[in-house]
Amino acid sequence: MYKAFFGFREKPFSKTPDPRFLFLSAGHEEALARLEFVLEEREIAVLTGEIGCGKTTLSRALMDRLGDGYRFCYIVNPRLTGLEFLRTTARLLDIEAPAALKDELLEQINRVVYDSYQRGICPVIVVDEAQMISDAEVFDEIRLLTNFQLDDRNLLAVIVMGQPELRPMLASSRFEPLRQRIALNYHLEPLTLEETMEYLDFRLEKAGGMPGLFTPDAVQKIFEITGGVPRKINSIATNALLVAYGNDAALIDSTVIDEIKDELMM
Template sequence: MIRSFFGWERTPFTKEIEPRHFHRSDRFEQCVARLQYMVMTRSIGCVTGEIGSGKSTSIRALKERIDANKYRFLYLSDAHLKPRDFYRELLHQFGASPRFLRGEAKRQFQHLVWDLFENQKKVAVVVIDEAHLLSGDMLQEIRFLTNFNMDSVSPLALILVGQPELQATLQLRVFKPITQRMNVRFHLESLSSQETRAYIEHHLEVAGSTHPVFTTEAMDAIYAHTRGISREINNVCTASLLDAVLRKDKLIDAIHVSRILTEFDDQ
């Protein structure tokens, strides 16, 4: 509907956007650069950010940029897993049949990681999303997981991704052994007003737009409501575009956005 009305090649502001079309703000590039550093140095680290700030998008960008011939990418997003299920899921992603007992599954996973590192010359990259929801038992298991060969050599990179409360949790004394092992901790800030305008314009350009669609005042209103959170920007922009289609308007001004935000507030 939106694409055909505006005559674009694709619909903007959707999560199906290809990695090559991501909006690369300075903050986003800083985040991805740190993720790449963790991978290259086989480190443990964490990335935090508000809901919808672009953390998962950064992980997608990381996966796209690392060499599949050198790295094995393993991704977990079920933070409610217990330690045994945690190892079982990782082993499934390795294509291995997990052993039943947790200790056996853990040793099985460590053996596969070492074999990958020493014999196949590849590094396992383990990304745990929604890590702010991890239980204390799981965080302690991560501590033990990273203790390869008495900390002398690490054959894997381990990245925790979560909301800001993850940082607060890791500051607790009981988790100090984990934070001491962390080489990188990065918080992904939301977009500024200027970056929000650039973000909107970029997505429209990728869609195939050659003319302004949102006025400056409309984009400022979107920023004021979303506080620069990319997922919220996507939602408001999509709703505004749908409103414009129904009204057969090719230009979206602050009045359009105000009307949409009123509808959001009523939900």
């Protein structure tokens, strides 16, 4: 459909977290650099941001950047008990039969983590949607994962990602021991107006198209509607491309955005 019309090799505004399409705003670039440092130090990092701000895409880009010396293990549904969290972690580390008893389970994980260290690999446990954690014991287990260590270094790293409500959750006095072990606490902000224009052009070019397809007045409208959240930008930009294609329009201006905004806001 519109791909051939606009000269794209692929869809420019897919919602999948493809690191090739990660636009490094000032905030995203800083977050990526800080996360890379924390993982090199094998510490705990907390990354928060609004839904659709690019947290997951950022973690995928980090995985690509760090290469073979790291093994990323994603826990995408953290609604677990403490023991379930450890058993899930064990399975992600390729422990085929996680023990039923906690002390035996921790010993299994310790053996695998130490074996990874001997092979020059650092496991990275990524806990996504951490604001959904309902059992406080899970946060205790996240903290205690950093007990897998030698005299001079930890043997694994942890990234805890979530929506803004994760921040007040962790501010509770209940989690003071965990906070003391967090090496990075970074909040990912939405894009600015200028970054929104750069983001649109970046993804257009990455898909094989030309920059400038969205006029400045269209970008202004998109920014006002989306608040600079990349996932929302992707949605409205895709719909705008479809409308422009249907109208045989070479440019997308604010009238196109006006045509679709009510439907999108529903």
